[in-house]
Amino acid sequence: MTDEHPSPAGVPGAAPWGPACPRPDTFEPFPEAAVEGSIGARFAEVAARHGDTVALRSPAGTWTFAALADDVNRFANALLGRLGAGEEPVALLFDHDGPLVAAMLGTLSAGKLVLVLDPEAAPSVTESLLADSGARLLVADESRLTAAFDLAGPDVTVVRDSALVEGAPATPPDVEVTPERGAMLAYTSGSSGSAKAAVIPHRALLHLMRGATDALSISPGDTLPMLFPVSLAVAAYPMFLPLLNGGTLTTFDVRGQGLADLGRWLADEQVSVMYVAPTVARFMVDVVAEHTYPSLRLVVLGGERVDADAVALIREMFGAHLVVANGYGTTETGVLTFYFLDPQAPPPADATVPVGYAIPDTELLVLDEDGQPVRPGVTGEVSVRSAHLFQGYWGKPELNEMVLHATDDDMAIYSTGDLGRVDENGCLELVGRSDAQVKVRGHRVVLGEVEEALLSLDLVKDAVVLHREVGGVGTLDAFVVPATDEQEVVADVPAIRDALSARVTTPMVPARFHLLDELPTLPNGKLDRQALRDPSGDRPRPGAVADGTDDIERRLVELWEDLLDVRPVGIDEDFFELGGHSLLAAAMLVEVEEIFRVTVPISEMVSTPTILHIGGCIRQGDREAGRSALVAVQEGDGTRPPLFWGHDLHGTALRFRALGRALGPDQPLYTFESPFLDPVPPQIFSLPTLARRYVDDLVEAFPEGPYLLGGYSFGGVLAFEMARTLLDLGHEVGLLAVVDVGPGFRGELYKPTRRPAKPWLGMLDPPDPSLSLTEKVRHYRGGTVKGVARHVVWRVGIDHWLEPVLFRRDLKETGQIAPSHRVWYAWRKHWELAAKGWNWRGATYPGRVELIWADESGSTDSTMGWGDIAEGGVGVHRVPESHEEMMDEGFAGSTAAVLRALIDETTASDRTPGG
Structure with a gap:
């Protein structure tokens, strides 16, 4: 053997595959000219050169290349005699055995599209694939003949393989098969959706054979196993490698025979190269331990994520000397990349092993949502540019337009739907599916x-x-x-x-x-995601779940289970740890009011969001009118001065739980619950009036300053007005911090007359903009009638005049704002106070303003307009988050760090920016 391993040729972006894969002395590169031929022509050429070599071993017998070529020719000539030379699919229903291999090569040599049906699949699935293909002929072996008749419709002819080839000549078939002609109907595995067939032409299949042959050094003398049903293209592609390079294919039916004898069989058959999924490898540990595998030189992992543990497991099973490769491909493309792991190198440190570098004449592109290339290291959708791609989906032109895009240089670009990133050398690492890029x-x-x-x-x-x-x-x-x-x-x-x-x-x-004992898998060893989907929301009972003790708690348990889609729910479990969020909490309290006729303020969900606590609130009944708006998000430990925080347009303290945690448990944080969330709306018609209401509650609870004030977005304007009010009343203000707001603010979607995005309470969320039209329609169909209706009302803009009508009707009929309208009402009133009842002109502040500025937000000047207002100057602090996420879980830390430092500075210097 030699270690020589040239870098792949090809388009820009090609790079060495990694450590050298040792090449047998008999290795010959796959001829480039063969790519412009056909599978049948390449097999005939190899068979002529290696006639006496064993090409195929299986329970049904052993074939030399010469004998297999005769059977292939008989099958091809029989098909041509029955169907003619036109291009059409032929369906095969065979056991996992040698005759299936001969039938596949015979179908390809006749210029037909081969469709291999899985004899173990559910009949309904097989029937649908057969019908979708439009095949007129279904060929079956003796053991599957009855099943074939059961599957075939009135337009499908069923014939036994032995009857089909009877009397057919073994001479080469007289038919021209061009590289553009379809070779296979490759149906997807169906792990996450309905199946569809990619049309793989001969050119594309031969291009894959060339890439894999040269990368894996497939040579005469190599033996590769056929372990899994070749009805799945990912199992069929490797099957051709030995047959088109003078090696030997040997069959073992893992599903039919099980794994018990697999270790002995691999050793006896002297398998040298093997493809296997990591999940399947984990089940092989015990069965391979009793044998040695001196012939095995290479294991190619793929079909799912490959991690360092999978690599270590393979070497533990088969020997530390073994070369392990990671391969990446799709049903539509076959294996496009390889990454080799050097046996002499330490195991990979990262959790996921890269999938490597592209085969020759293939370019990997990583694109953003606008279809533009991203920088190395940035995640984007993986696309493939090549002249050797599949032709599209059989009978589904609308799908072709979504994933295949022609270029000006006679190539095409295929959007794989996978997400990945490349390093500076062009090495690809996968991170998931683009349809697995979700909003949380x-x-x-x-x-x-x-x-x-x-x-x-x-x-x-x-x-x-x-x-x-x-x-x-x-x-x-x-x-x-x-x-x-x-x-x-x-x-x-x-x-x-x-x-x-x-x-x-x-x-x-x-x-x-x-927690599971193992993840479910499909017949080919890949993860079965459909089997994991559990619409019931049931979960393992987490220890001793506290059940409801009375009718109120039991009814709340039912409500939470329905809203959260989690079962069971204990009365002492945290609403947010169970998957809840602030708008869902508001929706839950709407339901509580409608069921129990008791108004529970949203602020009650801030510190103790449990059924036990909410049940106690219900038992207490409605709170007295005019209660304090001041709410403790967290009370701290008494070592630091409290920070008083103005709420945003939502008007609820729930929005700032993440900020409190990010500030640290020792930092007291108080905010305000808007009176516009009360059943009976307050008589407040200006922002200074609202600010005065909050200042009165603040001073009653904390009579002595200096006061540390802050606020996010609308809350920053509110804090500014509160600071001015406190100063007018003779109090001291130690800190005024405003977060991403000011007269010069110009956010990404800023328009002077445009209202900010309203809360999606009771409305269907908008679909992700990156979805196709079909997927967006499916999104809308999945919503409730009321939720979709509210979304449409918002989308077309009539909510601007419709909402006041609803609010007036509520007040006329009951004297209150309806529970389901209250969040919207508060949001709208806050916006009106800021936009219509108050402006920046003439506003001044005698102290210093600290501005926390989101990097993505624009401004008319370097202080977001505060320079003309704050007589004591403006401190500007930039943070990397966007405006929309600054107060959210996982993103509030940057703002909190600035605030904590400002509080420390204020406390240390006893500075009073206002006063």
Whole structure:
């Protein structure tokens, strides 16, 4: 053997595959000219050169290349005699055995599209694929003939393989098969949706053979196994490698024979190169341990995420000397990249192993949402540019337009739907699916990155994360196989959640964790995501769940379970840790008021968001009118002065739980619950009046200053007006911090007359802009009638005049704003106070203003307009978050760090910016 391994040729971006894959002395590069031929022509050429070499071994017998070529020719000539030379699909229903291989090559040699049906699949699935293909002929072996007749419709002819080839000549078929002609109908595995068939032409299939042959050094003398059903293209592609290079293909039916004899069989067959999915490898540990594998030189992993543990497992099973490769491809493309792991190098440190570099004449592109290339290291959608791509989806031109795009140089670009990033050398790392790029509480999250973070934990053996919607807002479910120590589970849900929370932002922490013994798989060993989807929301009962003790608590349990889609729920469990969010909490309290006829303020969900606490509030009944608006988000430990925070347009203290946690448990944080959230709206018609109301409550609770004030967005304007009011009353203001607001603010979507985005309470969330039209329609169909109607009213803009009509009707009929309208009412009133009843002109402040400025927000000047207002100057503090996420879980830390430093500075210097 030699270690020589040239870099792949090809378009820009090609790079060495990695450490050299040792090449047998008999290796010959796959001829480039063969790519412009056909599978049948290449097989005939190889068979002529290696006639006496064993090409195929199976339970049904052994074929030399010469014998296999004769059977292939008979099958091809029989098809041509029955169907003619036109291009059309032919369906095959065979056992996992040698005759299936001959039938596939014969179909390809006749210029027909081969469709391999899985004899073990559900009949309904097989029937649908057969009907979708439009095949007129279904060929079956003896054992599957009865099943074939059951599957075939009136337009499908069924014939036994032996009857078909009877009398057919073994001479080469007289038909021209061009490189553009379709070779295979490659149906997707159906792990996450309905199946569709990619049309793989001969040119594309031969291009894959060239790339894999040269990357893996496939040579005469190599033996490759056919372990899994070749009805799945990902299993069919490797099957051709030995047959088109003078090697040997040997068959073993893993599904039919099980794994018990696999280790002995691999050793006896002297398998040298093997493709296997990591999940399947984990089941092979015990069966391969009793044998040695001196012939095995290379294992190619793929079909799912490959991590360092999978690589270590392969070497533990088959030997430390082994070269292990990671391969990446799709049903539509076959394997496009390889990454080799040097046996002499230390194991990879990262949780996920890169998928590597592209095969020749293939360019990998990583694109943003606008279709533009991203910088190295930035995540985007993986696309493939090549002249050797599939032709599109069989009978589905509307799908072709979504994923295939022609270029000006006779190439095409295929959008894989996978997310990845490349390094400076062009090495690709996958992070998930673009359809697994989801919104969680307004933040874009890539499911693959959450899974990668979970897999990096010592507590986790395997994991997958799915997205679901709760109350119209995205949330995550994690399905985790915990690590074990001598058969004992070493981790529970709280430990895993805590460990993950230390590594990722809060939106990336799943709301629910499900502990499993193993993840479900499809017949080809890939993860079966459909089997994980659990619409019931049931979860393992987390220890001793506290059940409701009376009718109120039991009814609240039912309500929370329905809203959160989690069962069971204990009366002492945290609403937000169960997957709730602030708008869902508001929706829950609307339901509470309608059921129990008691108004529970949203502020009651700030410190103790449990059924036990809310039940106590219901028993107390309605609170007295005119209660204090001051709400403690957290009371601190008495060592630091309190910070008083103006609410934003939502008007609720719930919005600032994340800010409180980010400030630290020792920092007291108080905010205000808007009186516009009360059933009977207050007689407040100006921002200074609202500010005075809050100042009165503040001074009553904390008579002595100096007062530390701040606020986000509308809350910054509110804090500014409160500071001026306090000074007018003779009090001291030690700090005025405003967050991303000012007369010069120009946000990304700023328009002087445009209202900010309103809360989505009771409305269907808007679909992700990156979705196709079909997916957007499906999103709307999944909403409730009321939720879609409210969304449409907002989308067309008539809510601007319709809402006041609804509010007036509420007040006329009951004297109160309806519970389901209250959040909208408060939001609108706050906006009106700021936009119509108050302006910046002539406003001044005798002290200093500290401006915390989001990097993405624009401004008319360097102080966001505060320079003409703050007589004591403006301190500007830039933070990396966007305006919309500054107060959210996982993102409030930057703002909190600035605030904490300002509080420390104020306390140390006893500085009073106003007063």
